[in-house]
Amino acid sequence: MKKELKVIGKPIPKHDARMRVTGEAVYGHDIVLPNMLYGAILRTEHPSAILESIDVSAAKKLPGVVCVITAEDVDVNNIGYKRDHPILKKGEVNCTRDEIAAVAAETKEIARQALKLIKVKYKVRKGVYDAFEALKESSPQINKFISGKFDNKNIAETFHYEHGNLEEEKKKSAAIVTRRFTLPRMTHACMATSNITASFNPVDRKLLLYSSTQVPFLYQRDMAHALKMNPSDIRVIQPIIGGGFGSKLDMHPFEPICALLSIKTGRPVQILYSREEEFIASPIRQPMVIDLTAGVDKKGNFTFREINIVKDNGAYTSWGATTPFVIMQAFSSLYKLGACRFDAKAVYTNNIFAGSFRGYGNPQATFALERVIDLLADEIGMDHAEIRLLNANEKGETTGQGLHYETCGHKECLETVISKSHYSKKKALDKGERFKRGIGLASMLHVGGGAKIYRSDGCGTTLKIDPYGYCTIITGSNEIGQGSETVLAMIASEELGIELKKIKVINTDTDIKPWDVGVHASRTSFVAGNSLLGAIKILKEKLNKKAAQLLKADHSEFEYENNQIRSAKTNDSIALDKVVREMHFSEPNELAIASFFYEPSSKFQDKNFKGNVSGTYAFASQSIEVEVDTYTGNVRVLDVYVAQDVGKVLNPLLLDGQIEGGILQGVGYALTEELLMHEGKILNPNFHNYKMLTASDIPNIHFFPIETNDKEGPYGAKGVGEAPLIPTAAAITNAVCNALGVEFVELPLTPERILKAISLNKKNNNHNANPISL
Amino acid sequence: MKRKVKKSKSKVSQLHEVSFTLNGKKVFCKVKSATVLLDLIRDVFELKGTKPGCNEGECGACTVLVDGAPVNSCLFLAINADGKKLTTIEGLMKPDGTLDPVQESLVQNGAVQCGFCTSGMTMTIKALVNKYENIPHVPGEIKSEIPTRDEIKKHLEGNLCRCTGYVKILDAAEKLFSKEE
Numbered sequence: 001m002k003k004e005l006k007v008i009g010k011p012i013p014k015h016d017a018r019m020r021v022t023g024e025a026v027y028g029h030d031i032v033l034p035n036m037l038y039g040a041i042l043r044t045e046h047p048s049a050i051l052e053s054i055d056v057s058a059a060k061k062l063p064g065v066v067c068v069i070t071a072e073d074v075d076v077n078n079i080g081y082k083r084d085h086p087i088l089k090k091g092e093v094n095c096t097r098d099e100i101a102a103v104a105a106e107t108k109e110i111a112r113q114a115l116k117l118i119k120v121k122y123k124v125r126k127g128v129y130d131a132f133e134a135l136k137e138s139s140p141q142i143n144k145f146i147s148g149k150f151d152n153k154n155i156a157e158t159f160h161y162e163h164g165n166l167e168e169e170k171k172k173s174a175a176i177v178t179r180r181f182t183l184p185r186m187t188h189a190c191m192a193t194s195n196i197t198a199s200f201n202p203v204d205r206k207l208l209l210y211s212s213t214q215v216p217f218l219y220q221r222d223m224a225h226a227l228k229m230n231p232s233d234i235r236v237i238q239p240i241i242g243g244g245f246g247s248k249l250d251m252h253p254f255e256p257i258c259a260l261l262s263i264k265t266g267r268p269v270q271i272l273y274s275r276e277e278e279f280i281a282s283p284i285r286q287p288m289v290i291d292l293t294a295g296v297d298k299k300g301n302f303t304f305r306e307i308n309i310v311k312d313n314g315a316y317t318s319w320g321a322t323t324p325f326v327i328m329q330a331f332s333s334l335y336k337l338g339a340c341r342f343d344a345k346a347v348y349t350n351n352i353f354a355g356s357f358r359g360y361g362n363p364q365a366t367f368a369l370e371r372v373i374d375l376l377a378d379e380i381g382m383d384h385a386e387i388r389l390l391n392a393n394e395k396g397e398t399t400g401q402g403l404h405y406e407t408c409g410h411k412e413c414l415e416t417v418i419s420k421s422h423y424s425k426k427k428a429l430d431k432g433e434r435f436k437r438g439i440g441l442a443s444m445l446h447v448g449g450g451a452k453i454y455r456s457d458g459c460g461t462t463l464k465i466d467p468y469g470y471c472t473i474i475t476g477s478n479e480i481g482q483g484s485e486t487v488l489a490m491i492a493s494e495e496l497g498i499e500l501k502k503i504k505v506i507n508t509d510t511d512i513k514p515w516d517v518g519v520h521a522s523r524t525s526f527v528a529g530n531s532l533l534g535a536i537k538i539l540k541e542k543l544n545k546k547a548a549q550l551l552k553a554d555h556s557e558f559e560y561e562n563n564q565i566r567s568a569k570t571n572d573s574i575a576l577d578k579v580v581r582e583m584h585f586s587e588p589n590e591l592a593i594a595s596f597f598y599e600p601s602s603k604f605q606d607k608n609f610k611g612n613v614s615g616t617y618a619f620a621s622q623s624i625e626v627e628v629d630t631y632t633g634n635v636r637v638l639d640v641y642v643a644q645d646v647g648k649v650l651n652p653l654l655l656d657g658q659i660e661g662g663i664l665q666g667v668g669y670a671l672t673e674e675l676l677m678h679e680g681k682i683l684n685p686n687f688h689n690y691k692m693l694t695a696s697d698i699p700n701i702h703f704f705p706i707e708t709n710d711k712e713g714p715y716g717a718k719g720v721g722e723a724p725l726i727p728t729a730a731a732i733t734n735a736v737c738n739a740l741g742v743e744f745v746e747l748p749l750t751p752e753r754i755l756k757a758i759s760l761n762k763k764n765n766n767h768n769a770n771p772i773s774l
Numbered sequence: 775m776k777r778k779v780k781k782s783k784s785k786v787s788q789l790h791e792v793s794f795t796l797n798g799k800k801v802f803c804k805v806k807s808a809t810v811l812l813d814l815i816r817d818v819f820e821l822k823g824t825k826p827g828c829n830e831g832e833c834g835a836c837t838v839l840v841d842g843a844p845v846n847s848c849l850f851l852a853i854n855a856d857g858k859k860l861t862t863i864e865g866l867m868k869p870d871g872t873l874d875p876v877q878e879s880l881v882q883n884g885a886v887q888c889g890f891c892t893s894g895m896t897m898t899i900k901a902l903v904n905k906y907e908n909i910p911h912v913p914g915e916i917k918s919e920i921p922t923r924d925e926i927k928k929h930l931e932g933n934l935c936r937c938t939g940y941v942k943i944l945d946a947a948e949k950l951f952s953k954e955e
Contacts, residue, residue, distance in 0.1 A: 017881040018873065020889030021896060023823015023863035030822035191827050191835060191890035191936050242825075242890030243936050275828035481888030481937055653884035657938055661887065664939035687832035687934065695930040695940040 006561070007494040008715050011653035015486040015505065016479075025240040028195035028212050033268040036197070037066055037104040039261050040111035041254055041271070042118050043281065044093040044100055047680025048127030048350045051091055051120065056101055058117040064110035067265045068118070070101045074260050079226050079251055082156065084145040085316035085353075087226060087253045087260075093122075094142055094350050095315035096680050097281040099253050104261040104269050127350040128154075129680050131289070131312040134349045142315060142348040150345075156313045157346040159324035161609045163332060163400030164339025169304035172338070173295030175379035181292065181368040182746045185675040186285040186668070188357060189692055192242020193278040198258040199268035207234045207259055212241040214248040214480055215518025216510050218454075219255075226256040227263070236510040244480035245665075246356035247283050249520055250318045254281070279685030283355020284675055286320040286346075287312045290368040292331075296376040300387045302337050305369075309344035312351055320354030321346040323361025325453060326446070328609060330365035333399035334445040335373075335391040340400060350680045356520065358662070362446055362726045363669060367747065370442035370730035374737065384427070384441055384734070385418045393445070393619065395708075402603075402610040405617055407708035409645025413621035414443060416643035416704045421623035431739055437638075438739025439625045442730035448647065448718030449615025449710070450523035450600045458599040459527040460514025463492070463535040465543075465592040467584055469563050469577030471498050474506045476516025477528035482721055483654040484524040488532050490651060491714060495536045497560035498576065514595065522719030525650060526615060527598060529714030534596035543576070543592065546583050550574055601712060616710040618718045620644035622663075624699075624731040628739045630758055633751030635736055637667050637699040640728070644703070647710045647718035659703050659724045666728025668693050671748050792856040797821075797865030811847040811855055812836045815862055823863035823893050827934070834933030837894035838862045844901040846932075863893040866900065875950060876900045883946035887937030895933050899947045902929050906951065920951040 019025040056068045071090035079085045089098045101118050105111035128134045128142060134154040141153040150158060170176070197210040207229065213219040216236040224231035241248070254271050261269040273281065288311040295303040307328075313321055324344040332340040377387040392411040398404045417423070418441070426439045450457040462474040471492050479485040489503040507513060516528070544556045547565040557568035566573035580592040600615035623641040628634070640663055649655055672691035676683040684690045709716030733744050736754070742761045746753065793802035796819065803818055812829070815821050815838065824847060827835030831849040838847045839861040866874035873881065876899050886892050902921065909919045921929070926947045927940075935943065 011884070013881050013884060014886055017884075017886040017889075018877075020886045020892050021877045021880050022867050022873070023821070023893050025889055026822070027825070027890065029826060032820075189936055191833065191888065191934065192825070193827075241888065243888045245936070275830065275833075483887070653942075657884050657887055657942055660939035660941040661937045662939070665936070686830065687828055688830075692934055692936070694932075694934065695927040695944060698927075698940050698944075701939070701941060 005494060007490045008650055010651065012486065012490060012500065012651055013653065014483050015489050027192055027240045027242050028197065028210060029192060029272055031197045031210050031239060031270065033197065033199055036268040036270055037106065037261070037265060038108045038111045039102060039104050039258050039269045039271040040115050041099050041257060042101040042115045044096065044098040046093065046122050046124050047096045048125040049093050049122035050125065051089065051093060051100065052123055053121045054100060055119040059103060059114040062110065062114050062117060064106040065103060065114045066106065067104040067261055068101060068114065069260060069264060075228065076256065077226050077228060078145055079222060079253065079256065080317050081319060082146065082317040084143050085253070087256045095352055096682065097352055099257060102257045102261060104265055127680050129349055129351055131310050131347040131349055134347050142350060154348040155345050156317045156348050157321045159328065159342070159344045159609070161328045161332065161342040161401070162340060164304065166304050166306065166339045166341050169338040170295060172297050173303045174298035175376055176293060176295045177372050177375045177379060178293040179372055179375070179745055181290040181371065183288050183290070183364045183367065184747055185287045185677065186357065186673045187279060187675050187690065188243065188245045188247040188282065189690065190243030190245065190247060193273035193275060194252070194254065194282050195272045196255050196258045197268060197270040198262040200259065200262040200266065202266040205233065207263070209234065209236050209259065210239050211236055211255060212238060212248055213251065214244045214478070214520060216478065217515055218518055219251050220510050222251045223256060223259065227259060238478055238508040241480045244519060245358045246360065246520065249356040250283060275687070276685045279675070279690060280682050283318060283320065283357070284352060285357035286323055286354035286361065288364055290364065292368045292372055294372045294376060296380055298380060300380060300382045300390050302335055302391050304339040305331050305337060307331050307342045311344065311346040313346035313348050314351045314353030315348060316353045317346065318353050319356045327361040327365040329401060329403065330362055330369060330445060332401040333403045334369060334443065335388070335393060336397070337400060351677060352682070358665065359722045359726045362444065362722070363666065363729055366442060366444050366726050367730045367733065370727065371733060374734050385423055388414055388441060388443065402612055403617060404612045406712065407616065407647070407710040408619060409706040409708045410443060410619040412706050413619050413643035413645055416706065417441070417621045417623035417641040420702060420704065421625065421639065421641040423623050426625060427738060434630055436628045436630055436739040437625065438628070438735040438737070439623060440731045440734025440738055441621065441623050442727035442734060443619065443621040444723060444726040446618050446723050446726060447521050447614035448526065448618030449712055450527045450602060451521040451614050452600065452602040452604045454517055455604065456599060457517055457523070457527065457602060458597055459516040459531040460595065460597045461528070461531040461535040462514055462593065462595045463532065463539055465539070465576065465580050467577060467581045469498065469575070469580065470502045470504065471496060472504045472506060473532060474513050475528050475532065476514045477524045478507050478519055480519050482524065482658065483651070484528060486654060487525045487650050488528060491529055491532050492536065495533070495560065497562055497564065499563070514597070522618065522721040522723065525717060526713055526719050527600060529717065531596055531598035533714055534598050535594045538596060539592065539594035542583065542590065542594065543579055546579050547574055550579060550582060615712045616647065616718050618645055618720065618723050620723045620727060622727045622731040624728070624735050626732060626735040626739060628736055628754060633754035635671055635749055635754065637732060639700045639702065641702045642704070642724065643706055644720065644723055645706045645708050645718065646720050647713045648707050648716035649705050650715060650717050655705065655720060656703060658720050660701055662724025663701055663728050664693055664698060666725035667697070667699065667732065669725065669747060670729035670732040672750070674748050790853045792853055794855045794857060795859045797861060805852040807853065809852040811838065811850040811852050814852040815847060821862050821864050825890050825893050827890065834898060835891050835894040837897040837933065839897055839901055842901065842904045844898045863896055866896065874900065876903060879946040879950050880943070883942050883949065885938060885942040885946040891933060891935040895930070895935065895943055898930055898933050899950070902926065902947065903950055923948055
């Protein structure tokens with residue numbers, strides 16, 4: 001018989017919400033250390049130029065300036081996973097973010113003033129701002145630090161994947177559709193701008209960093225490599241982080257720069273980005289052009305997909321270049337598929353480089369795929385819902401790529417949103433005159449149990465109970481606002497019968513906590529949850545032994561509730577804190593501490609990208625209704641029906657928050673958000689012109705969690721964080737296409753694009769309107 | 775932000791004495807003409823709960839109450855605080871740790887994720903509560919004057935949040951205006 005859950009599944013508010021709602025939570029911006037200096041960075045005026053000279057003499061003389069550095073003053077390694085990114089640029093600049101010099105001064109004002117006194121002579125170059133242009137023989141080599149293992153000098157990274165017999169599947173196809181999709185730059189726009197406080201101690205030569213990284217242990221290693229230090233001499237402490245969404249997966253140049261300023265001055269140094277700097281110099285969702293050809297047989301079964309992707313890598317390689325890991329999963333394994341051939345390349349340009357962003361390439365892939373599915377259905381005269389249901393993934397399936405779906409809620413997600421949104425009825429409705437309504441469907445597949453892209457996807461936990469009955473969870477995982485800390489406390493409360501207020505979560509210090517990969521791939525509750533459960537099991541064995549001795553019981557079945565350990569046989573009980581005290585103070589004198597390292601059952605993929613890369617997989621479907629004002633081109637998202645295979649609901653309140661927040665980011669991606677660039681410069685680096693959505697823009701969200709109870713997950717749960725935004729832009733675009741009877745192959749669907757499409761459609765007056773590319 | 779750096783030869787910036795009430799306490803200090811309220815609160819009074827989100831009046835993270843009304847403290851000159859009553863996020867909780875109903879509602883409704891917008895959101899909602907509390911009504915009777923969800927949305931338009939999608943924040947605000955006393 002399954003035990004009834006007392007804490008798990010309950011809508012429990014966030015563990016530290018009271019701290020955050022009273023202004024007591026300390027973010028990076030709030031840190032002030034004794035004798036602290038303020039750092040500022042001089043960035044290039046031109047995206048592509050030769051640096052002829054840099055004169056910092058006037059800046060150095062400004063009273064209050066303590067240190068000025070350029071590339072000449074530091075002995076460092078390049079950063080980025082390709083090690084193709086110099087921290088401070090020397091000889092040339094290749095992108096509008098490029099760091100030329102940095103200043104540390106007594107006040108922020110003096111630091112900023114000093115930057116104006118630095119004289120840089122540039123010899124401006126033309127620059128290459130288009131990835132296809134960069135691939136031409138005539139283009140110059142943009143990044144000088146690459147290995148040259150690719151046949152084109154501007155290729156940073158390539159991915160090739162295939163399964164099945166493509167030619168056979170093409171022959172089977174009754175219809176084939178080819179489209180080119182173009183995806184924009186979207187920025188994370190975390191509410192807290194990028195920040196770091198570095199404190200180098202000249203006595204013990206150790207470096208302390210208050211950093212808002214999402215991946216503290218990888219960061220520690222990367223920082224050590226950059227600065228030529230021993231990783232263990234670097235301690236990373238995470239203050240409260242004001243938003244992540246993937247932006248803090250890469251280490252960015254400002255971080256080692258701040259460390260260098262601290263090392264040079266022997267004083268703490270803080271760098272805080274302005275909002276404009278945040279727009280210019282923090283990462284983005286990688287822009288890409290996706291060429292997709294897909295087929296369907298006459299019964300509606302998907303036959304093949306052939307994909308070619310060109311990603312604008314910008315001037316340096318970030319984790320953004322590796323998004324094809326995830327993109328290819330969507331193309332190879334979302335819906336059943338006979339054959340797939342996938343090629344992607346990341347191409348250097350003089351544009352800004354990307355980073356990772358919630359969904360990790362999946363929103364781009366899902367947009368292209370789900371758009372083409374509607375077109376394939378139209379070609380063979382099949383209903384858009386029916387074709388998806390026919391091809392939906394199933395429990396027990398192992399895909400061509402080797403992803404194994406031990407549980408799979410795909411079909412149930414689809415059925416739920418189709419029925420709850422009255423999809424068929426709404427789709428058939430008259431579209432209206434000025435205000436045209438439409439409805440669209442899209443699904444998504446994402447890793448739901450971590451992703452083994454490093455040699456380990458593990459997480460360590462140390463758990464202790466003190467002599468007063470309080471529990472401390474020291475976890476390798478970290479909190480960036482998503483609420484995983486709360487989920488861990490709930491797990492400990494559930495299993496140990498300790499009330500939530502007696503549970504502490506320690507997760508911010510690399511000197512203390514055990515190893516973990518970091519916050520990404522929607523992995524934290526899954527991996528850290530399992531790790532905690534492992535530690536609890538070991539600790540309970542110790543506690544049970546002592547309890548049995550104290551209760552003079554001859555068995556080991558005990559229950560934990562209300563801070564008591566109770567014999568399951570005799571019903572005798574003893575206070576948990578008393579058991580711990582007896583462990584400590586009576587022989588054989590041991591601590592109530594346990595450690596556990598959890599490694600998911602997933603496999604590291606082979607060089608052909610095949611293998612079961614995640615512990616489990618998450619599925620979701622969305623059915624979205626929109627209304628398009630054909631006079632203004634404005635799109636209003638009315639209702640979003642979302643069903644998501646979450647495995648098991650651990651905390652419905654926090655789950656809702658992930659779903660709603662994700663969907664609104666997806667609506668922004670679909671309709672309003674684009675970082676506009678012209679010849680390498682950003683045209684809208686502020687909230688006035690970069691249109692983030694406000695409270696007035698929210699649709700009605702109807703959420704239906706689907707519980708598939710995956711045996712790999714803690715209590716059956718799967719990762720949830722990224723999924724909600726992945727299919728949103730696709731479903732919205734399908735809805736707009738349904739409303740207007742025209743096609744779109746680009747995002748965002750701004751009023752300009754909508755109006756242009758409507759007017760072209762009128763001109764063509766053609767049922768098979770061509771895709772609109774503006 | 776391309777703010778012009780003041781030339782060093784320009785007049786020695788004059789200091790102005792201002793006195794005001796900060797979270798119920800009388801305070802006074804000397805400020806430069808160009809000092810904005812946000813910097814005064816954070817750097818001089820060391821109240822770090824008010825957050826700098828954009829420093830250009832777009833995001834609302836730095837919202838404080840001046841005589842009960844919400845203002846972007848990044849755009850409000852400190853000298854204009856003279857004689858006013860200021861409330862920051864630190865001024866809401868009672869000394870015994872009891873949260874203001876706005877704060878409590880945000881916590882209970884799951885309206886807080888990363889929390890960087892939360893101080894500003896809290897103050898903006900508090901201003902709405904103040905506004906409606908000032909509409910006279912007979913205690914014990916059903917309040918006729920309460921904001922609709924759309925009015926609450928409109929009121930919160932100046933506060934950006936990247937995490938929550940606003941739904942839970944609106945829920946929290948809406949629940950503060952229950953129809954019965």
